[in-house]
Amino acid sequence: MWQVATLLDSDSKLPSSVRSTLLELFGQIEREFENLYIENLELRREIDTLNERLAAEGQAIDGAELSKGQLKTKASHSTSQLSQKLKTTYKASTSKIVSSFKTTTSRAACQLVKEYIGHRDGIWDVSVAKTQPVVLGTASADHTALLWSIETGKCLVKYAGHVGSVNSIKFHPSEQLALTASGDQTAHIWRYAVQLPTPQPVADTSISGEDEVECSDKDEPDLDGDVSSDCPTIRVPLTSLKSHQGVVIASDWLVGGKQAVTASWDRTANLYDVETSELVHSLTGHDQELTHCCTHPTQRLVVTSSRDTTFRLWDFRDPSIHSVNVFQGHTDTVTSAVFTVGDNVVSGSDDRTVKVWDLKNMRSPIATIRTDSAINRINVCVGQKIIALPHDNRQVRLFDMSGVRLARLPRSSRQGHRRMVCCSAWSEDHPVCNLFTCGFDRQAIGWNINIPALLQEK
Known part of the structure; x- marks a missing residue:
């Protein structure tokens, strides 16, 4: 040197x-x-x-x-x-x-703010409520979904209405309702009411987004304590959606919240009327099990992902007919595909790539991100257009929409995930935690991500 x-x-x-x-x-x-x-x-x-x-x-x-x-x-x-x-x-x-060589000279500052510990098995999904009070939701293989105070890390509500793994959780756009998908072949809609505790001061644990120290199993904290045992427990849903013949792996609300979509291992996605629980459309065509579904934030569009290496775009904007487009941009299971507020779709795969697509021209991706590990459920920060990639190898990386890496979240014996990271979710309006991740180490983590102005302008 x-x-x-x-x-x-x-x-x-x-x-x-x-x-x-x-x-x-x-x-x-x-x-x-x-x-x-x-x-x-x-x-x-x-x-x-x-x-x-x-x-x-x-x-x-x-x-x-x-x-x-x-x-x-x-x-x-x-x-x-x-x-x-x-x-x-x-x-x-x-x-x-x-x-x-693709990293920028300006680094994103990544600060671990809070750990949410209480599940007795791996956490598949994490989501943030869109209504007040803003709470965090987690879906776990321990058959429960938990709601948390973001500031204090206290468990507020436990949902125990499923008899199988809870694979996803999504909040209603305007009401205090949660939608959960489960291995028991159903999706449940349930109402919650929470009162937030008084927040406590948070210690500064800031670390550069590129720092990393390997950890071993000996460093892993004791996660066996069930803090959810003291939570108010909901055991009966308002509505149960029951049309699938296999595991329901994901679900989401359509814009407006009057309809919901589910994705299943039975190779179909179903569209339901929330008020009547009736099946409106059965979306068929995938050759293998579905892995994820996502709805557009402002339009009646749905994207489904599958193990058949494709994702499909379903258009319900015309009530008299729905159209479908098939996209074959990956070589392995598509683990998730999500919309941005604009005209983009971002897809992630077990082939270790993430691709950014333009809805107006989906023939080829406008950007491709290549990584060293399979990618799980991704999420895009709407305002700053930053993609959070949770990996099988315990890493969480941040990229911009053009494929430039901005940061790698800290992972050491003191903080970060210690098992596969399953999902990421942004919360842009929260003053402290604006990114959440969850994994098979049975914990969710709240992060504060500060992107320098130079990077926001790019």
Whole structure:
């Protein structure tokens, strides 16, 4: 590195800010290759240990020695597996190097504000109420949905009306109603009434969005306490929507809140009249299980995602007919597709990409974000047009709509998610927490994301 620094400093016509940025990037490259070198040494030791073990086993199988040819074949097979692991590690590491060149010089400041702990199993979905009082909702594999005070982290209401995993939660646009989808093949609409407790001062835990310290299971806090046991419990829904023949994986309200849509593993999405609970349309066409559904904030449009590698756009703006368009932009399961306020759809996939589409011309994406891990339920900040990507590898990354990475949320032994991150949700009007994430570590986290003005203008 000192040779690089000397070259950059000697007779350089580059501005000092550019030189410092280059030095930072070269430092990242050096650290990445150092990690690769260490991983290579460890893999070589594993290969040697495996060969020794195979040789020892060869002396004892059936009381006879394995032939050299058999032993060589077995060792070669195991070595091939380790070689593939090495290739995967190399690709993941080099992708980090490449992505580092796309980052901006201005960083987003990411501050962990509050942890919401009380579920007894992984949390699939997180959502923020659109009406006063503003509360946080979480949907969990423990068969419950919980409502939380954003400021204090106190559980306010428990919904226990489902007999299966609660896979999603969405709030009504104007009333204190929640819509939950479940593995019991139903979706429930239930009413809640909450009184917010007095907020307590929040300690400053600010950390740069690019800082990261790996954590182990030993660092994981005790999450076994069930704080929801003292919450008022709702056990009976106002309405139960019952037309699916499989797990209901997601649901959402159409604009106005008079209709709701559900997505199921039975390969269909259903549109219901909320007041009568009657099925209005059954949306068929996907070849495999659905993974998500989302409605447009201002128009009668629905987008559904599926394991068949496609997402579909359903148009209900004309009451006499509904049209459908199929989009094939991914090579693996589409885990979610969401609308922005404008004319964009953003889709995320297990193929490790996120794509931004223009509704007026959906032939090809206007931006593609490539990552090093599968992507789960994404969410877009409407005002600042920032995409929050929750990953299988416990990371949460922020990108703008053109595909430039803005930040990576902190993850260390003290804060951040310790298991797969399942979902993200923005809350732009809240003065403290404007991003929420949840995961299979049984907790939801509230973040304060401060994007510099320079980035907001881009």
